[in-house]
Structures are given as C-alpha cells and as structure tokens.
Amino acid sequence: MAMRAAAIKVAAVSTAAPRGLRALYSSLPGFSFNLPPTQVEKPPPAEPSTNLFVSGLSKRTTTEGLRNAFAKFGEVVNAKVVTDRVSGYSKGFGFVNYATLEGAEAGIKGMDGQFLDGWVIFAEYARPRPPLPSLNNGYPREGQR
DNA sequence: ACTGAGCGG
Numbered sequence: 001m002a003m004r005a006a007a008i009k010v011a012a013v014s015t016a017a018p019r020g021l022r023a024l025y026s027s028l029p030g031f032s033f034n035l036p037p038t039q040v041e042k043p044p045p046a047e048p049s050t051n052l053f054v055s056g057l058s059k060r061t062t063t064e065g066l067r068n069a070f071a072k073f074g075e076v077v078n079a080k081v082v083t084d085r086v087s088g089y090s091k092g093f094g095f096v097n098y099a100t101l102e103g104a105e106a107g108i109k110g111m112d113g114q115f116l117d118g119w120v121i122f123a124e125y126a127r128p129r130p131p132l133p134s135l136n137n138g139y140p141r142e143g144q145r
Numbered sequence: 146a147c148t149g150a151g152c153g154g
Binding site (some may be wrong): 082089090091093094110127 | 146147149150151152153154
C-alpha cells in the first residue's frame with residue numbers, strides 16, 4: 001500500500017513540476033532521457049559566405065532600411081526583407097548579400113546584436129540555397145504543369 | 146490580425 005501511494009505521489013509531482021521531469025525520468029530504469037553533456041547545445045550557425053541571414057527585424061523595417069544599415073560595413077550587392085506574398089507585410093527577417101566575405105564578416109560583427117528600428121537584430125551567415133527551382137532560367141518547365 | 150522563431154525568389 002505504501003508503494004502504491006508513493007507511485008501516485010510521483011505521478012502527481014510529475015504533472016505538478018514539469019521542470020523536474022528530466023531529473024525524475026533520469027532516475028527511472030528504462031528511461032534514458034539523459035541529455036548528453038555534449039552536442040545538446042546550438043550547432044554552429046553556418047559556414048562563411050557573402051550571404052547573410054538577418055532575423056529579429058522590426059515589421060516596419062524595409063529593404064531599404066536593411067540595406068542602409070548594413071551598407072556601412074561593406075558593399076551590399078543585394079538586400080531583401082522577406083514579406084508575405086498575400087499580405088505584403090514583413091516576416092521579420094531578411095537577407096543581405098555582400099560583395100566580399102570580408103564585408104559579410106564586418107556586417108555580422110557590426111550589426112549582430114544591434115538595434116534596428118527598436119528591435120535587436122541577429123546577423124549570421126545564411127545557409128547555402130540551391131538555385132531557383134521555379135524560374136528555370138526564365139522559361140517555364142516543359143512536361144510539367 | 147501582423148502575433149516574434151526562423152532561412153527567401
């Protein structure tokens with residue numbers, strides 16, 4: 001009887017204290033939710049490139065504002081604030097393309113963690129993207145709708 | 146509507 005009461009108490013603690021679930025499950029046989037000390041943290045962002053991913057933007061920040069803020073650290077070839085195609089409103093992130101990797105590096109160091117239109121923005125190297133699938137060199141695809 | 150992590154054309 002005593003064990004049964006203990007089991008019920010454990011269940012009650014489980015639901016009442018979600019923060020302690022990890023430690024609780026770790027002590028239970030058959031439950032190895034133990035997080036490895038390594039490899040649980042954020043993986044390194046990306047490999048250096050001239051393309052930058054900028055997040056944390058204000059909804060009022062436009063492409064010109066983004067370009068203007070990053071142009072101080074290097075030659076910006078292309079800048080784009082991603083907007084929703086139906087509503088036209090900013091999604092709060094964008095991309096900045098520098099002419100050189102040095103410019104991109106300077107842009108990250110200069111703008112990452114800085115304020116832009118009242119919001120702290122984050123600048124990092126963008127992930128490599130495959131060439132535009134939809135455009136196909138400006139011609140529509142044959143044999144495919 | 147514009148919300149708050151994210152990787153567009």
